[in-house]
Amino acid sequence: MSAQGKHRKPSMATVVRIAIAAGVAGAAIGLPVTAASAHTAADQGANRPSTVSVDATPVADQAPAAHDYRVVSGDTLSKIADAQHVDGGWQKLYQDNHSVVGGNPDLIFPGQQLTINGQAAPAKAPAAPAKAPAAKSATDAAAKPAAAPKAATQQAPAAKPATTAPTAAKVQPAAPAPKAAAVAPAAPAKAPAAATTSSNAAYVAPAPGKVTTGYKVAGSNWSSGYHTGIDFPVATGTSLKAVAAGTVVSAGNGGAYGNQVVIKLADGKYAQYAHLSSISVSAGQSVTAGQQIGLSGATGNVTGPHLHFEIRTTPDYGSDIDPIAYLAAHGVNV
Known part of the structure; x- marks a missing residue:
């Protein structure tokens, strides 16, 4: 065999070695890709808990519910506000009950009905009515087409009162003339009675109720020695x-x-x-x-x-x- 032929065999072995090396290299190159994919999946799994909403945590109760309070002897707006824990103090209590207390916040008396934390109640009351109209509106929407023709029918008779109005107007001119003559003599007779009533109505009691301590009751409580009123x-x-x-x-x-x-x-x-x-x-x-x-x-x-x-x-x-x-x-x- 020639030297050239001997040289070719080692050449084939070399080709095999290169192919094996190429396979190993390919495997080595593939490994990072797989690791990267695994890393990406891990990262995605780690990030999933962050999508949980914090709104699931129950919210604590806020302001106390509104309620009524009846004033008793010795009460002041300041005392009531402290005892009932009114947010904003007696000023807020007075503002919510101005129509009951009146213009003087220092003047309250037993029996008055006050609202505590008055702004909490109006916020809840409209919530129930808001849902009820929504349910009714769906029913009304279906009923409206049927009701529409009736509205048109009702408008037609409206023209009839217009025709009867002139008839009534024609009757009125004749009626006043006899009545005026009949009432005129009676008016002077009633005038003296009205004058007598106004004389009595010109005076009223200064306060409700009956007198407890009368006039000129003697006693050492008065400097004059008697009650002057x-x-x-x-x-x-x-x-x-x-x-x-x-x-x-x-x-x-x-x-x-x-x-x-x-x-x-x-x-x-x-x-x-x-x-x-x-x-x-x-x-x-x-x-x-x-x-x-x-x-x-x-x-x-x-x-x-x-x-x-x-x-x-x-x-x-x-x-x-x-x-x-x-x-x-x-x-x-x-």
Whole structure:
């Protein structure tokens, strides 16, 4: 065999070796790809828990539910707000109950109904009605086509009242003439009766209820030695009325009388109201019978809330007359 032939055999072996090496290299090259794929799958599995929503955690209760509270003796808005844990304090409580308390937050009295955390209730109430109309609207939508023809039918008769209106108008001109003649003589007869009624209605009681301490009751509690007026046992905050039309001559602090109002009445007499918790009028102001002049209270020298009422011949202390007899003379019994 020639030397050239010997050389070719080793060449074939070399080719085989190269092929084997190429296979091994291919396997080596494939390994990183598989590892990368495995790594990517692992990463995806690791990231899956991050998609869980944190909203699944229950939310804690927020504000306490709204409820009512009835005022008892000794209560103030501040005490109620602290005891009921009102968010925003007595100012928030007063804001929610302004229509009940009125213009003076310091003046509340037993029996008043207050709303605690009042803004919580309105938010829940509309939720139920909101769903009910949705259910009805689906039914109404189907009913509307049937109702539409009826609406058209109802509009047609509307023209008929228009034709009857002229008929009524024609009857009216003839009717007034005889009636006017018949009523005219009767009017003068009723006028005197109305005048008598207005005379009695010109006076009203200064406060509700009956008198407890009468006029000129003797006792050491009064500097004059006797009671110069009459007392009405009304709770603090009771509305007090002008007994008749007149002009306010003083409104303010009256010393032992506390907050007081003195009104000069049309007949020249003076009405005095004492121990008021608040005053609603000012000096120089004209008032009418039954108009509120203030609210009862316990200011000045008192043992409890009430109205002290006097009728005087002058605006000053010591000119008092019997208020019970005076009011009775004008149709008011107390």
